[in-house]
Amino acid sequence: MDSIRLKARAKINLSLDVLGKREDGYHDVRMVMQTIGIYDRLIITKIPEDEIRIQSNLFYLPINENNLIYKAAKLLKDEFGFAGGVDVNLNKFIPVAAGMAGGSTDAASTLFGINKIYELGLSQNKLMELGVQIGADVPYCIMRGTALAEGIGEQLSRLKPVPHMWIVVAKPPINISTKLVYEQLDMNDILYHPNVDKMIQAINKESIEEIAANMGNVLERVTIPLYPIIDSIKNDMLSHGAINAMMSGSGPTVFGIFPNERTALNCQAYLKLKKEAKQVYITETFN
Ligand code: ATP
Numbered sequence: 001m002d003s004i005r006l007k008a009r010a011k012i013n014l015s016l017d018v019l020g021k022r023e024d025g026y027h028d029v030r031m032v033m034q035t036i037g038i039y040d041r042l043i044i045t046k047i048p049e050d051e052i053r054i055q056s057n058l059f060y061l062p063i064n065e066n067n068l069i070y071k072a073a074k075l076l077k078d079e080f081g082f083a084g085g086v087d088v089n090l091n092k093f094i095p096v097a098a099g100m101a102g103g104s105t106d107a108a109s110t111l112f113g114i115n116k117i118y119e120l121g122l123s124q125n126k127l128m129e130l131g132v133q134i135g136a137d138v139p140y141c142i143m144r145g146t147a148l149a150e151g152i153g154e155q156l157s158r159l160k161p162v163p164h165m166w167i168v169v170a171k172p173p174i175n176i177s178t179k180l181v182y183e184q185l186d187m188n189d190i191l192y193h194p195n196v197d198k199m200i201q202a203i204n205k206e207s208i209e210e211i212a213a214n215m216g217n218v219l220e221r222v223t224i225p226l227y228p229i230i231d232s233i234k235n236d237m238l239s240h241g242a243i244n245a246m247m248s249g250s251g252p253t254v255f256g257i258f259p260n261e262r263t264a265l266n267c268q269a270y271l272k273l274k275k276e277a278k279q280v281y282i283t284e285t286f287n
Pocket of ligand 1: 069097098099100102137176178249250251
């Protein structure tokens with residue numbers, strides 16, 4: 001096999017709690033992660049030259065060593081020294097700098113794809129171990145599905161898959177740096193922590209109502225005062241049929257859970273008309 005086509009899927013956080021700041025500057029988190037249908041398309045091809053080449057449909061994305069695809073390819077090349085290189089064609093659909101792990105999932109698919117085309121024989125666990133060197137969300141993006149992430153996000157426990165849900169995703173035209181949000185998070189300022197255990201119970205009960213009722217994200221405390229548009233989109237989703245709506249990760253993307261496709265379509269039409277968010281998609285949970 002000389003080439004592989006992959007779908008690198010985005011995630012949302014159904015619950016995101018921060019437990020404290022660590023000595024090394026990272027934060028200890030407790031998050032319930034969920035893969036959704038939105039994906040980037042990657043075509044990874046072997047090339048004889050000892051190079052890592054990236055092409056992308058978005059002119060503003062780095063295609064050099066700053067792209068997480070490059071970092072993933074370089075890591076495997078350095079560790080396992082296979083002869084030759086890769087050409088990666090990235091068709092990006094996941095909103096960028098949006099709290100949906102877009103870069104991390106591209107890195108995860110790159111690790112997966114190179115392992116296959118170069119027949120490195122690495123297990124999923126080994127790929128996940130390598131992935132954390134690129135980013136805390138990369139191991140989860142390799143695992144996918146419904147999972148509890150602890151530590152800095154790399155300690156993963158598989159959860160029962162959530163029931164199928166219709167999701168509307170809306171990204172306002174602002175880019176947020178995850179690093180900046182965590183830097184500005186004041187632990188003493190977190191008045192409300194989401195109940196992650198209750199979220200897990202709701203998932204075990206397969207109750208969409210209870211999943212929606214237990215959604216919570218402490219990072220909203222930093223991001224919403226900076227960008228009130230996030231709250232506005234949440235309220236619009238709630239007044240247009242969402243069972244609940246919340247910011248994903250460090251934002252600014254907002255997602256809403258909808259009872260059916262029709263209400264999701266209605267809400268999408270409204271949000272597009274209102275033009276608060278440029279990118280508004282309907283998607284589904286993916287397990
Ligand atoms: P997370 O949810 O993990 O915080 P995010 O969705 O907030 O991720 P990304 O879309 O991964 O953020 O992008 C963050 C930055 O990383 C972008 O500004 C971009 O320049 C850079 N980047 C590097 N590689 C990629 C990639 N393959 N796709 C998107 N962005 C990338």
